Amino acid sequence: xxxxxxxxxxxxxxxxxxxxxxxxxxxxxxxxxxxxxxxxxxxxxxxxxxxxxxxxxxxxxxxxxxxxxxxxxxxxxxxxxxxxxxxxxxxxxxxxxxxxxxxxxxxxxxxxxxxxxxxxxxxxxxxxxxxxxxxxxxxxxxxxxxxxxxxxxxxxxxxxxxxxxxxxxxxxxxxxxxxxxxxxxxxxxxxxxxxxxxxxxxxxxxxxxxxxxxxxxxxxxxxxxxxxxxxxxxxxxxxxxxxxxxxxxxxxxxxxxxxxxxxxxxxxxxxxxxxxxxxxxxxxxxxxxxxxxxxxxxxxxxxxxxxxxxxxxxxxxxxxxxxxxxxxxxxxxxxxxxxxxxxxxxxxxxxxxxxxxxxxxxxxxxxxxxxxxxxxxxxxxxxxxxxxxxxxxxxxxxxxxxxxxxxxxxxxxxxxxxxxxxxxxxxxxxxxxxxxxxxxxxxxxxxxxxxxxxxxxxxxxxxxxxxxxxxxxxxxxxxxxxxxxxxxxxxxxxxxxxxxxxxxxxxx
Amino acid sequence: xxxxxxxxxxxxxxxxxxxxxxxxxxxxxxxxxxxxxxxxxxxxxxxxxxxxxxxxxxxxxxxxxxxxxxxxxxxxxxxxxxxxxxxxxxxxxxxxxxxxxxxxxxxxxxxxxxxxxxxxxxxxxxxxxxxxxxxxxxxxxxxxxxxxxxxxxxxxxxxxxxxxxxxxxxxxxxxxxxxxxxxxxxxxxxxxxxxxxxxxxxxxxxxxxxxxxxxxxxxxxxxxxxxxxxxxxxxxxxxxxxxxxxxxxxxxxxxxxxxxxxxxxxxxxxxxxxxxxxxxxxxxxxxxxxxxxxxxxxxxxxxxxxxxxxxxxxxxxxxxxxxxxxxxxxxxxxxx
Numbered sequence: 001x002x003x004x005x006x007x008x009x010x011x012x013x014x015x016x017x018x019x020x021x022x023x024x025x026x027x028x029x030x031x032x033x034x035x036x037x038x039x040x041x042x043x044x045x046x047x048x049x050x051x052x053x054x055x056x057x058x059x060x061x062x063x064x065x066x067x068x069x070x071x072x073x074x075x076x077x078x079x080x081x082x083x084x085x086x087x088x089x090x091x092x093x094x095x096x097x098x099x100x101x102x103x104x105x106x107x108x109x110x111x112x113x114x115x116x117x118x119x120x121x122x123x124x125x126x127x128x129x130x131x132x133x134x135x136x137x138x139x140x141x142x143x144x145x146x147x148x149x150x151x152x153x154x155x156x157x158x159x160x161x162x163x164x165x166x167x168x169x170x171x172x173x174x175x176x177x178x179x180x181x182x183x184x185x186x187x188x189x190x191x192x193x194x195x196x197x198x199x200x201x202x203x204x205x206x207x208x209x210x211x212x213x214x215x216x217x218x219x220x221x222x223x224x225x226x227x228x229x230x231x232x233x234x235x236x237x238x239x240x241x242x243x244x245x246x247x248x249x250x251x252x253x254x255x256x257x258x259x260x261x262x263x264x265x266x267x268x269x270x271x272x273x274x275x276x277x278x279x280x281x282x283x284x285x286x287x288x289x290x291x292x293x294x295x296x297x298x299x300x301x302x303x304x305x306x307x308x309x310x311x312x313x314x315x316x317x318x319x320x321x322x323x324x325x326x327x328x329x330x331x332x333x334x335x336x337x338x339x340x341x342x343x344x345x346x347x348x349x350x351x352x353x354x355x356x357x358x359x360x361x362x363x364x365x366x367x368x369x370x371x372x373x374x375x376x377x378x379x380x381x382x383x384x385x386x387x388x389x390x391x392x393x394x395x396x397x398x399x400x401x402x403x404x405x406x407x408x409x410x411x412x413x414x415x416x417x418x419x420x421x422x423x424x425x426x427x428x429x430x431x432x433x434x435x436x437x438x439x440x441x442x443x444x445x446x447x448x449x450x451x452x453x454x455x456x457x458x459x460x461x462x463x464x465x466x467x468x469x470x471x472x473x474x475x476x477x478x479x480x481x482x483x484x485x486x487x488x489x490x491x492x493x494x495x496x497x498x499x500x501x502x503x504x505x506x507x508x
Numbered sequence: 509x510x511x512x513x514x515x516x517x518x519x520x521x522x523x524x525x526x527x528x529x530x531x532x533x534x535x536x537x538x539x540x541x542x543x544x545x546x547x548x549x550x551x552x553x554x555x556x557x558x559x560x561x562x563x564x565x566x567x568x569x570x571x572x573x574x575x576x577x578x579x580x581x582x583x584x585x586x587x588x589x590x591x592x593x594x595x596x597x598x599x600x601x602x603x604x605x606x607x608x609x610x611x612x613x614x615x616x617x618x619x620x621x622x623x624x625x626x627x628x629x630x631x632x633x634x635x636x637x638x639x640x641x642x643x644x645x646x647x648x649x650x651x652x653x654x655x656x657x658x659x660x661x662x663x664x665x666x667x668x669x670x671x672x673x674x675x676x677x678x679x680x681x682x683x684x685x686x687x688x689x690x691x692x693x694x695x696x697x698x699x700x701x702x703x704x705x706x707x708x709x710x711x712x713x714x715x716x717x718x719x720x721x722x723x724x725x726x727x728x729x730x731x732x733x734x735x736x737x738x739x740x741x742x743x744x745x746x747x748x749x750x751x752x753x754x755x756x757x758x759x760x761x762x763x764x765x766x767x768x769x770x771x772x773x774x775x776x777x778x779x780x781x782x783x784x785x786x787x788x789x790x791x792x793x794x795x796x797x798x799x800x801x802x803x804x805x806x807x808x809x810x811x812x813x814x815x816x817x818x819x820x821x822x823x824x825x826x827x828x829x830x831x832x833x834x835x836x837x838x839x840x841x842x843x844x
Contacts, residue, residue: 015676019683023692030695144829148821150773150793152780153814156800447687451777466781469691477692485683 005497012489016482020073023481024066024474031472033058033089055087056474069475073482086475088468094475097464102483104356105460108449111376112383113441119384120391121434125427126194127392128399135193139392146389151448155382155455159353163378167349173226175217184214228340231333236274240267243325250423251321252314262307262315263322266300270326274333281334283364289331296323335373338366342374350374354457379456383448387441394437399430432502439488439495446484545834552830555823562820566638569631586619588632589788598623600630600808622808624799634812637792640785641775642820644706648771651710653717653764657756660721664729665748675722678715686713690774691783698786705784706775713770717763724759728752758835765828772821792817 033056037049052058057065072084085094127139175183188210195205220226231239244263252259280288300323301316308315343350345367346358352375361371402408403426411425412418450462457463465480536544547553571582586592601617621630663674681689693708700708728734729752737747776793778784785791790798792813799809 011676011679015679015683018676018680022680023684023689026689026692030692144822144825145818148769148773148818148825150776150780150796150814150817150821152777152793152800153796153810153817156796156803156810160803443682443685446685447777450685450687450691451781454781465688466691466783469695469783472695481684481688484685484688488685489683 001500004500005493008493008496012493016486016489019485020070020478020482021066023485024069024478025062027472027474027477027481028062028065030469033472033474036471051091052089055091056089069478073478085479088476089471089473094479097476098461098479098483101459101461101464104458105446105449105453105462107356107372107376108379108383108452108458108460109442109445111380112387112445112448113438115380116384116387116391116441116445117434117438120388121395121431123388123392124395125399125430128396128403128430129422130193130196131400133193133196135190135196138193139396143389143393146385149385151382151386151451152455154385155378155452158378158382159455162381163351163353167351170226170343170350171348173221173224175221180214180217180221183217184210187213230336230339231329233271233275236329236333237271239329240270240322240326243267243329244322247318247322247325249419251318252311253417253419256311258307258309258311259315259318262304262319265307266303266319266322267326269299269303270296270323270330274330277330283366285365293324293327296327299323335366335370338363338370342367342370346371351377353378356458356460379449379452379458382452382455383445386448387445390441390444391434391437395430395434398433399426402426402430405429432499435498435502436495439491442491443484443488446488542834546830549830549833551826552833555826555830558819559823559827562638562816562823563642566635566642570635570639572639584632584635586629586632588628588636588790590628590632592623592627592629594623594625594627595619598625598627598630598806621812622806624809625802625806630809630812633790633795634792634816637790637795637813638816638820640702640789640791641772641793641817644702644709644775644785644791645768645771645820645824647703647706648710648713648775649764649768651707652714652767652771653760655711656714656717656763657721657760659714660718661725661756663718664722664725671722674718678718681712682715687774687777690778691781694778694783697778697784702785702789702791706771709771709774713767713774717760717767720759720763721756724756725752728755758831762828762832762835765824765831769821769824769828772817772824776817 034049034052037045037052040048042048057068060068069086072086075081076083076085083095085098088094088097123139127136130136188206188208191209192202192206196202197205241264244267245260248254248260248263254260281292284292297320300319303323304316304319305312307319339350342363345361345363346352350370352358352371356375357368357371358375362368363371408421408425411421416425446462449460450465452458453460453462454466461480461483464476468476468480567582569582569584570588571580573579595618598619600620600622601615602620603615603617619629619631621634623630624633659674659678663671689712690709693712694705697705734747734751737751742750775784775791776796779791779793780797782797785794787794795813796810796817799806803810
């Protein structure tokens with residue numbers, strides 16, 4: 001294993017080195033940094049040209065310039081040496097330029113990847129379990145549509161319909177009756193396709209889901225919930241219990257009651273603690289939130305271990321998942337409680353279309369988090385659509401492949417329930433190839449970030465890259481390549497190692 | 509595409525009648541079977557018809573103006589560069605609601621897709637954009653397929669250091685996000701023109717095909733029929749041409765199709781960012797980029813090119829899916 005990792009590291013290093021060389025030449029040939037100065041009419045034009053030539057070493061041949069640049073950048077990986085990304089065309093340090101940009105791009109990339117991964121894997125598993133159903137065909141069509149959507153076009157549409165129109169609607173958050181009915185029917189149709197079954201069961205599902213959804217929409221509209229959205233302790237409690245039952249159903253089943261007791265106890269602790277949290281989380285820091293999450297995991301694991309008896313392993317896992325889910329629900333509830341205050345302080349237009357945060361805004365932890373979230377929403381959706389389609393298709397194919405394996409048939413033959421076969425035998429093995437996809441998808445997400453940052457005016461790496469490429473200004477462009485290329489190479493390497501670790505058939 | 513498969517199998521014979529069962533068994537060549545499977549894939553067939561329609565529409569309407577050759581005029585009388593008076597705020601005159609349903613009747617009108625703010629006919633502009641985008645996509649597809657097949661095949665056939673070098677080269681290109689490397693290449697698109705830019709783009713997106721072809725060749729060369737041919741003393745060149753290439757064609761064609769879909773989106777994205785096709789010429793991405801700020805006042809300027817991009821990309825993706833099913837029935841998505 002260690003030899004494999006070492007070999008992989010060396011190869012990756014040389015691949016990245018060669019990539020920087022190729023890119024340096026390409027960027028050098030892409031344009032002349034002095035271009036704009038040739039048209040300069042100011043009296044000190046010659047001095048400007050000289051200064052820029054000096055800053056970018058333009059009078060040295062490109063190969064020597066590359067070596068000089070490489071020497072500076074290699075300082076960033078060699079401990080003790082000085083890290084030098086070079087100067088921009090205007091003589092600034094590139095490192096100050098990328099310092100702020102990396103944070104914004106990272107936010108965008110992580111949010112998009114997490115959303116696409118979670119939803120995509122769920123979608124893939126559901127469509128694989130309902131192969132050849134109308135849900136499967138609709139999902140396939142949707143995936144093809146998402147593959148064919150230009151991100152920039154979606155981004156402009158999102159700006160108009162999700163941001164501007166939604167913000168307008170928030171001024172008077174009432175859903176009209178026809179819209180309520182249509183939403184109910186759509187929801188009924190989707191649930192009918194997901195749950196499946198024979199005709200009678202489908203009709204029942206459709207009816208119940210349609211009426212329930214329409215009722216929820218009606219209540220939201222009638223109580224003007226969107227003016228001051230929050231879940232409240234009762235809804236939080238119900239959702240916590242729901243997630244306890246869901247986790248039990250997915251991970252252990254209801255045949256032995258111990259696991260259910262464990263998850264319900266976890267949810268109960270969460271509900272009770274929620275009532276006494278006010279003083280701690282009125283304006284917490286991220287450290288406190290992380291600490292609370294850690295405590296949640298430890299406590300729910302403890303409850304699972306104590307109550308699990310013979311099924312201790314399942315009970316611990318299910319309890320931890322329940323605990324984290326409950327904590328998540330409580331977190332969302334607190335976040336929503338800050339919504340009204342946040343909305344009024346940004347002039348009643350909470351969904352943002354520009355930048356990564358409201359300039360100069362500071363309303364405490366919850367409102368600041370909301371501020372980040374509302375700014376992240378649109379670009380994340382735009383990027384995540386394609387990745388979501390990729391994950392769905394890939395997980396579906398992988399799941400179908402695993403489901404036709406002999407060991408799945410064996411699991412069925414020895415009388416395991418369909419739930420156990422699907423979750424423990426099929427799903428876990430189907431996830432292994434998804435690790436490689438994550439590495440591959442990272443490049444696509446970065447490309448998506450380049451586009452969305454430009455549409456939504458984020459001052460991230462992608463915007464910096466395009467802006468500087470226009471000038472052209474080689475050193476910031478190269479910094480973008482080194483960082484994203486390095487990330488891609490590292491992710492690929494991690495994926496290979498994870499794959500080898502997860503799949504014992506791969507020998508190192 | 510299917511005719512290439514024919515030499516590998518026996519020609520079709522007349523239908524044989526199985527007397528005992530009373531059914532007619534028709535012998536089909538590989539090519540016929542593939543064609544049948546493709547035509548049965550309804551989405552793919554619809555995609556093929558749609559794509560053909562878009563290509564014919566964009567070429568026949570405003571004609572083509574190839575370099576070095578005389579301009580061939582189309583049936584549409586307006587030029588995409590001509591500036592005119594803005595009629596009725598430039599809104600589209602296309603109407604598809606018949607008069608008996610209370611509409612204005614099915615007609616194109618003076619400016620079916622409307623006009624932009626300086627009175628250029630938007631139908632002509634969109635058609636020109638579609639032409640350029642399609643041309644770039646096809647050039648990218650062809651170049652990428654040739655490069656990818658060549659590199660993958662060389663790596664697969666020769667193994668050893670050739671494979672090591674070529675596959676590391678592939679790794680190098682993969683290490684850089686596609687859009688970024690494409691942006692650097694098309695930075696000078698205004699000077700070099702769209703076709704050269706397309707060749708440049710094709711030379712960076714061959715990587716997945718190269719890996720695919722190499723993997724496929726490594727698998728095929730271990731197959732029994734290759735071993736049998738080798739045992740019979742067949743020359744290496746003949747093994748490659750007769751036994752390995754025909755089995756690769758499916759993978760190559762499918763991948764070429766999907767590359768075209770990627771290329772359409774890549775080109776439009778670059779043009780949108782202002783790095784691709786430059787004025788006075790236009791492409792679908794450039795049109796959206798130019799008029800995105802007019803979305804509230806002249807929404808049609810935003811919708812038409814977008815719809816064309818999605819239509820083309822969706823059609824090509826479905827064709828690719830149909831071809832995959834046709835060439836490799838094991839991966840079938842549609843139930844027989």
